[in-house]
Amino acid sequence: MTSIPSTMKALVAKGFSLDSLELADRPVPQPRRGEILIRVRAVSLNYRDLAVLTGTYIPNLPLPFVPASDACGTVVAIGEEVNRFAVGDRVTPIYTQGWHDGLPTPQQRSSRTLGAPLDGVLQTYIVVPAEDAVRAPDLLSDQEASTLPIAGLTAWSALAEGNVKPGDTVLVQGSGGVALFALQFAKAAGATVIATSSSDAKLEKMKVLGADIGINYRTTPEWEHAVKDVTGGRGADLIVETGGATLSQSLTATAFGGFVAVVGFVAGYNATIQLRQLIGPVVRVQGIAVGSRARFDAMNRAIAANNIRPVIDSTRDISDAVAAFKHMEGGSHFGKVVVTL
Ligand SMILES: NC(=O)c1ccc[n+]([C@@H]2O[C@H](COP(=O)([O-])OP(=O)(O)OC[C@H]3O[C@@H](n4cnc5c(N)ncnc54)[C@H](OP(=O)(O)O)[C@@H]3O)[C@@H](O)[C@H]2O)c1
Structure with a gap:
């Protein structure tokens, strides 16, 4: 089992522009009761991330913040009373945390979304409640699975x-x-x-x-x-x-x-x-406002049954994440722009 370091890299927005993004060192969070610690391996970018980074999409968003919502990684530690996942499972967190089925509550929609207002996923480790992640489909790579939470x-x-x-x-x-x-x-x-x-x-x-x-x-x-x-x-x-x-x-x-x-x-x-x-x-x-965890599970079953492979445009390392955002902003991409960590 790989040891978990005490600090990690995070891409932090210190202002509302792509040029304000900087890699920073942060402490690795610890999972509490009911939570899982995920070693993030891939993050896919969304049009929403660019909108958030303009500062207009979410008014009064406090600075600094970590952008991006969609990730895939491996569970590396679990808190007490976690039965849903074990260390080693590949997972994708759900975008609207706490929305498991039916309609979300207005509070979940406005304040429980990853990548603003909640901290984003462009960091090497993240903690989420075990109930707020789903297993990544076996047939997909980490990069492919990272495209599912919002776009898929x-x-x-x-x-x-x-x-x-x-x-x-x-x-x-x-x-x-x-x-x-x-x-x-x-x-x-x-x-x-x-x-x-x-x-x-x-x-x-x-x-x-x-x-x-x-x-x-x-x-x-x-x-x-x-x-x-x-x-x-x-x-x-x-x-x-x-x-x-x-x-x-x-x-x-x-x-x-x-x-x-x-x-x-x-x-x-x-x-x-x-x-x-x-x-x-x-x-x-x-x-349409993305979807619930139940819908996510149904989609993953369809992906497996139909051998659907998400379309990846390009992949860059987190040290080159600003270039990844700028590439997406330029509009020449075909498929998802992915950042690996
Ligand atoms: N409501 C939700 O839950 C939800 C979830 C995800 C995304 N969204 C929103 O959905 C939109 C698309 O998101 P995305 O992540 O798929 O974006 P994306 O990957 O960045 O793709 C944007 C594409 O939109 C096309 N486009 C640009 N101007 C257009 C126009 N006037 N008419 C038709 N197509 C045009 C372009 O396609 P071509 O290059 O082929 O012309 C461009 O590549 C964004 O507004 C995003 O915020 C909403």
Whole structure:
């Protein structure tokens, strides 16, 4: 058994910019009753991390803080009364700590998320309650499993809330982390997938992953009509709305009785819609906030059953984490940007 040091490396934000990130030494935390100590091996970055680092996403976030939410590592010590895990188990902490099933409480949603307001995972060791982690799927590497807590689970929840079924048409917007997982899960569910992207090269890669139709939203800015055209006028049964400001276009692209899972805001936070886009076609629109531990377990079973491998764009060591953030900010990535520790 490897010994646990007394100090560790942590990536600390001392201000609200990527250039304020610094590696610092911190004491290794000790697990208390019901908690596990995890030696973090891989962290995947999310669009949210960039938003948090601007200082606008979570108002009045105290400095300094450790960013990032999604990690995979190995349990190296357990507190008293931990039966859920043993030393040596590979685990991923859940993003919304304490949300185990059903809906979270408002308090869990606003104050119990890893990577702000709770301390983030870009540090060599973290402690979480044993109840707030799940076992990593055996078929995935640490790096692959680190992509699941936000990007994977959000895509899974969007499709689960939309009751995806074989024969449905699912539209995913862009080639970001959530969209790629949604593509993979939708194909596993037997759906036809329409993908949009600003890049023809990325659309080709999405077709390799199983996308049936690709639409370039730069060269076809009115892509909602293209969606209607390629579906014979029906539209998409389920849309994973990562654009946000594109909601009105998505509603136009939705089939009668369809579902829009409102997930993100990469195109902007504000959208203007016509109420008749909802009423006449009886469209359901629902916000998605990642997902519960029960959903995480269900997703992991589907990943194992369907041999789904998360798409990794690139991997960098924690000493190069700022470059990893800047790479993601640049937008050329395809798949998840991962930091190893
Ligand atoms: N609600 C939740 O629970 C939840 C969970 C996770 C993420 N999110 C949010 O969902 C969004 C996506 O997150 P992510 O982690 O998947 O991001 P990401 O990996 O950084 O990907 C962003 C992608 O969005 C695409 N994009 C940019 N502008 C677009 C536009 N105008 N229309 C359509 N696509 C556009 C780009 O794809 P191309 O390069 O292919 O054009 C870009 O690669 C973010 O707003 C994030 O905060 C929400």
